[in-house]
Amino acid sequence: MHKNKKEWFATWFDSPYYHLLYQHRNENEASQFIDQLTAYLGLKTSDVLLDLACGKGRHAIQLSKFGAMTYGVDLSENSICQAQKHENVHLKFEVHDMREVFKNNYFTHVFNLFTSFGYFDMPSDNLKMLQSIHQMLLPNGILVIDFFNSHKVIQQMIPYEDKEIGGILFHLEKKVIDGKIIKNIRFSDQGKDFEYQEQVQLFTKEDICQMLMDTRYKVLDIFGNYALTSYEKESADRLILVAQKI
Ligand SMILES: C[S@@+](CC[C@H](N)C(=O)[O-])C[C@H]1O[C@@H](n2cnc3c(N)ncnc32)[C@H](O)[C@@H]1O
Structure with a gap:
């Protein structure tokens, strides 16, 4: 297990301020996306699903409503603690590092949603994560990666921005x-100053396709938004x- 608490993603995502800043990425967004994905993938109740880097479980909770056994795992103990409040016979959550295998040869589908990829400094760790997913998938299993459109992220980047949410003024650079x-995130709360950072690799479509091919996957489809219309570099969200898995 990678338990280095100094890695940025181990601290920022485990803090309540991450959930406050991203509160607009909520259950409604997740439910609409999962409805589209479920129809497109033709999920069956016999499928076994994994939401890898599930956060507080907003997608896993929706996925489990279709009756398939659903697991959600995440490095953040606080997020998993929140997610576990929704557990039932079809839905289980555990703390787990996505670079490691959670269950071998077990899942029909693995979902890695809302830019939960490209965090690791060492390129080998990104590949290790894809290799671990490969090992967790059953033969012909399906991986869905929902990443940002790095082209648009660069084009539309706002270098400095202040956002007031829940009585806290976030300074974003x-x-x-x-x-x-x-992304540097600075703010004060109850007289105390905080500073966190997000660092995500600006992978292109070609970069991720290459990594998938190198780790023995066949790319079936590429979409550009949560309504699952086709990816266009200039406009896709x-x-x-x-x-x-091949
Ligand atoms: C941008 S959030 C997305 C969370 C969730 N998928 C959602 O849509 O709400 C990224 C998530 O990745 C998790 N994460 C970061 N590094 C991880 C790792 N090495 N293993 C497992 N989860 C990790 C974080 O704790 C965080 O919950």
Whole structure:
């Protein structure tokens, strides 16, 4: 297990302030996306699903409503604690690092949603994550990766922005360094100053397709938004790849 608490994603995503800043990425958004995905994938109740890096479980909760056994895992203990309040016979959550295998040869579908990829400094860790997913999938299993459209992220980047949410004024600074988008998040709460960082690799469609091919997946489809219309580099909000284990 990678338990280095100094990695940015182990601290920021485990804080309540992450959930406050991203509160607009809520259950409604998740439910609409999962409705589209479920219809497109033709999910069956006999399928076994994994929401990898599930956060508080907004997608896993929706997925489980179709009756298939659904697991959600995440590195953040606080998020998993919240998610576990929704557990039932079809839905289980656990703390787990996505670079490691959770259950071997077990899942029909693995979902990695809302830019939960490209966090690791070492390129080998991104590949390790894809290899672990490969090992967790049953033969011909399906992986769905929902990443940002890095082209649009760069085009529309606002270098400085202040956002007041829940009585907290977040100062956000974004820059591109070494192929990563770095977001610095500064704010004060109850007289205490906080500073966090997000760092995500600006992977292109071609980068992710290459990584998928290198780790033995076949790319089946690429969509550009949560309504699952086709990906266009200039206009797509998202980069959603559907790949099959080969
Ligand atoms: C942008 S959030 C998305 C969460 C969730 N998929 C959603 O849509 O609400 C990224 C998630 O990845 C998780 N994460 C980051 N590094 C991880 C790792 N190494 N293993 C498992 N989860 C990780 C974070 O804790 C966080 O919950």
